[in-house]
Amino acid sequence: MNDTPTYLPESGDWSCAACGEKLAPASVAVTYLQGGFTITLMTCQKCGLSLVPEHLAVGKMFEVEQLLEDK
Amino acid sequence: MDQQGLRDIEYRCIQEEQPACQAACPLHVDVRKFMGQVRSGDFSGARKTLDRTLPLPTVLGRVCDHPCQAHCVRAPIDAALVMGSLERAVLSATGPAAKPLSMPGKGKRAAVMGGDVSALTTAWDLGKKGYAVDVYFPGDAPGGHLRELSPDTLPPAALAAEIEIMGRMNVTFRPGQTLDAALLDRLRADYDGVYVEAVSAPALGLSKADADALTLALADREGVYCGGFAAPGEPLSVISLAGDGRRAAVSLDRHLAGVSVTASREREGACPTRLFTNTTGVIPLPAVVPADAAAGFSPDEAKAEAARCLDCQCLECVKACTYLARYKGYPRVYARQIYNNLSIVQGARSYNQMINSCTLCGQCEELCPSGFSMPDLILSARRDMVSRGKMPLWAHEFVLEDMAFSLSDAFRLMRAAPGETTCSQLFFPGCQLGGDPAASVPAVYAHLRAGLPGGVGLGLACCGAPAFWAGRQDLAEAAMAAFHADWEALGKPRVIAACSSCQATFARMAPDIPVVSLWRVLLDEAGLPTSSEALPDGPVAIHDACTGRHDAAGLAAVREILAKLGIAVEELPASGKLASCCGFGGLQANAHPELAAATIARRVAESPRDFVATCSMCRDRLAGAGKRTFHLLDLLFPSKAADPARPDPGFSYRHEARVRLKRAVLETVWNDPLPPETPPAVRLVIPEAVRAVLETRHVLDSDLARVIAYAEATGRKFTDATTGRHLAGLAGARVTYWALYEMLDGVAHIHAGYSHRMNVTGVDRQEG
Ligand code: SF4
Numbered sequence A: 001m002n003d004t005p006t007y008l009p010e011s012g013d014w015s016c017a018a019c020g021e022k023l024a025p026a027s028v029a030v031t032y033l034q035g036g037f038t039i040t041l042m043t044c045q046k047c048g049l050s051l052v053p054e055h056l057a058v059g060k061m062f063e064v065e066q067l068l069e070d071k
Numbered sequence B: 001m002d003q004q005g006l007r008d009i010e011y012r013c014i015q016e017e018q019p020a021c022q023a024a025c026p027l028h029v030d031v032r033k034f035m036g037q038v039r040s041g042d043f044s045g046a047r048k049t050l051d052r053t054l055p056l057p058t059v060l061g062r063v064c065d066h067p068c069q070a071h072c073v074r075a076p077i078d079a080a081l082v083m084g085s086l087e088r089a090v091l092s093a094t095g096p097a098a099k100p101l102s103m104p105g106k107g108k109r110a111a112v113m114g115g116d117v118s119a120l121t122t123a124w125d126l127g128k129k130g131y132a133v134d135v136y137f138p139g140d141a142p143g144g145h146l147r148e149l150s151p152d153t154l155p156p157a158a159l160a161a162e163i164e165i166m167g168r169m170n171v172t173f174r175p176g177q178t179l180d181a182a183l184l185d186r187l188r189a190d191y192d193g194v195y196v197e198a199v200s201a202p203a204l205g206l207s208k209a210d211a212d213a214l215t216l217a218l219a220d221r222e223g224v225y226c227g228g229f230a231a232p233g234e235p236l237s238v239i240s241l242a243g244d245g246r247r248a249a250v251s252l253d254r255h256l257a258g259v260s261v262t263a264s265r266e267r268e269g270a271c272p273t274r275l276f277t278n279t280t281g282v283i284p285l286p287a288v289v290p291a292d293a294a295a296g297f298s299p300d301e302a303k304a305e306a307a308r309c310l311d312c313q314c315l316e317c318v319k320a321c322t323y324l325a326r327y328k329g330y331p332r333v334y335a336r337q338i339y340n341n342l343s344i345v346q347g348a349r350s351y352n353q354m355i356n357s358c359t360l361c362g363q364c365e366e367l368c369p370s371g372f373s374m375p376d377l378i379l380s381a382r383r384d385m386v387s388r389g390k391m392p393l394w395a396h397e398f399v400l401e402d403m404a405f406s407l408s409d410a411f412r413l414m415r416a417a418p419g420e421t422t423c424s425q426l427f428f429p430g431c432q433l434g435g436d437p438a439a440s441v442p443a444v445y446a447h448l449r450a451g452l453p454g455g456v457g458l459g460l461a462c463c464g465a466p467a468f469w470a471g472r473q474d475l476a477e478a479a480m481a482a483f484h485a486d487w488e489a490l491g492k493p494r495v496i497a498a499c500s501s502c503q504a505t506f507a508r509m510a511p512d513i514p515v516v517s518l519w520r521v522l523l524d525e526a527g528l529p530t531s532s533e534a535l536p537d538g539p540v541a542i543h544d545a546c547t548g549r550h551d552a553a554g555l556a557a558v559r560e561i562l563a564k565l566g567i568a569v570e571e572l573p574a575s576g577k578l579a580s581c582c583g584f585g586g587l588q589a590n591a592h593p594e595l596a597a598a599t600i601a602r603r604v605a606e607s608p609r610d611f612v613a614t615c616s617m618c619r620d621r622l623a624g625a626g627k628r629t630f631h632l633l634d635l636l637f638p639s640k641a642a643d644p645a646r647p648d649p650g651f652s653y654r655h656e657a658r659v660r661l662k663r664a665v666l667e668t669v670w671n672d673p674l675p676p677e678t679p680p681a682v683r684l685v686i687p688e689a690v691r692a693v694l695e696t697r698h699v700l701d702s703d704l705a706r707v708i709a710y711a712e713a714t715g716r717k718f719t720d721a722t723t724g725r726h727l728a729g730l731a732g733a734r735v736t737y738w739a740l741y742e743m744l745d746g747v748a749h750i751h752a753g754y755s756h757r758m759n760v761t762g763v764d765r766q767e768g
């Protein structure tokens, strides 16, 4: 497990369309170039499909991508 | 780039050369800084500037014969800045002499023969450096010819105060001496080094020829330096005496420290400067005359006079270029910073964005009085990064993918005219014009075929310029090699380029391919089309493409065409050879969108007129910045779609337009039977506001359609119970795209789209 915050979607009551399951926080591996982390994303408990919210993709992830590319 | 290469590059930028005044001063007083301080009323700062360089500042500042003035850049315009009077004003306003910081004692001793200005300067400088100095002089008080000056020019108390200070700086005065050969022999024996002031020691019969010009060393007398020669019939120049004294002090210091006396001394004494100062537009202003001539400048008068100083700098390139101004320096500084960035082995390369933000437009090189080329520097840095695998993907990847699209079968087409296998002309509109949904490529092609002999073919492709800009020589060469092969197969036609970037790229990468601008051909050979459409009546301003700055014939053709159309032109300040870039060049818009917006905003602000652009990318960027802009073809081949206010179509529409253009010409020109258009995987509806965000995020319609088609086919998506919207993500080869959408009657209504490069487990990945 990891103790990072859960990156929740900004709004909405989301479920996995294929499984009909509610989502729950789960640890997800994120890798890029030489970097690797674990973050917590809302994920379907049945099939494991994870939701990357918009603010995470264009915010933190984008920053870290650029940082890793500039290393 | 190695250290020597860097120094060669740095040398080309002359911004750090001294201004004319400072270079002409034998002691190199920072006159420019002094003027700035006086102008702002900072007299104590100005005084510090004098103290930093002048020996006995309260004396020299009053009696200097200011050779700087004759060299002042203002002299030929109106009148030189009167540095001499300003120095006096600052000294009067700032009180008595202060003891300079001197270094700890060095244990070595020097002797000075003479008591005039050069002798006092040598003693001052060496005392300050921590040497014990004994000054041997005739008479009872030092000062030489300074003592003959009127008290109005030099109050005796000022000299006395400086002499007193020297006494506290390891300097001992030995009055009543006879300065002859016997004394010199004795001093040579007793001290570690000796300075002889010729004008004070006539008995020695020394002349200028006896001393080495660079070091003032006397031949055959190790450790003895001689300066301060009186030129027969000329008045003594205080400042050149001081200059000799300083030169001797440098030699003695090095001699006493046991290091090379001759190394790198070119910059000592009055010297030439390479600094360029642009004086166009300087309004002549007479020198300020003090109300009370005897009292000299009042502080306010001094401020007014100093305000005439031009603060001589070059910065010609920086003044014109938004990019160069952004990083707060100038090319010389940038060269060093880039070099340092490239040398980083571990850690963040904070200069990557800087290196990737130059438009490579070359305006700087045109403006620079010494021909400094940022493009050369930047391109070699980018290539270096690419070759070491250090080029970040964020810098260019999106544009390189766009280029790959234009080189793919979706757009690429190389054909002779229908029914022919070779041609003598090949119309090459380029990928950007080919991507303009309003472009009249088919009409232009038809016009050229009707007006030119020998068969006119059509080439749809990208010339490879984006790869060149990105430092990807491999991709640029591959694109050109493919073109070259087709060009040979077509019988080596002359290429008629509608885009100056293509034209420049052909000239650079394949000099054997003859290339001419479309404008020249329309004007000289095919003739201008006749059109009944109403043309704009007001004058227009021409935004020349930066990549065409050296195509004088093409630039002239554009103007001749507008004249023939009866459209008046008001030239922009930066046009023709000096054209400014729209911010697309060099991939600035990709690496630094915000800076590119500033670049184009500055261009737009140059004139309230409608613009005419000759490059489709320039037109779209100008329109995107709110400027009504015609493409020159809009005026020659008008259509409803060719509205000068039409917005930038954006990346997705450009892709679509390229595909459609190829289909259109295949169908209408070659009558090729084409398979029916494949319907898009999913039909999308994208509101304008959402589209604008997608553009800045470089998310294409086709990316979203792929994600949605996958999600709808597999059910792999999330659904929001409150809104009924779906969210789906799909990882491709390098990028994961996400779509937030609603399905209404089989059409996906897009609410948002975004992407990331990071690989996230738990997100589906596209097969293959
Ligand atoms: S204008 Fe100012 S900086 Fe330029 S030469 Fe004259 S005094 Fe020096």
Ligand code: SF4
Residues within 6 Å of the ligand: B317, B321, B322, B323, B324, B358, B359, B360, B361, B362, B363, B364, B365, B374, B375, B581
């Ligand atoms: S953007 Fe143009 S003018 Fe500015 S540094 Fe680059 S090449 Fe020179």
Ligand code: SF4
Residues within 6 Å of the ligand: B012, B013, B014, B015, B314, B315, B316, B317, B318, B330, B331, B332, B367, B368, B369, B370, B371, B372
């Ligand atoms: S124009 Fe620019 S590069 Fe050239 S000398 Fe001046 S500051 Fe340096």
Ligand SMILES: [Zn+2]
Residues within 6 Å of the ligand: A016, A017, A018, A019, A020, A021, A044, A045, A046, A047, A048, A049
């Ligand atoms: Zn599921």
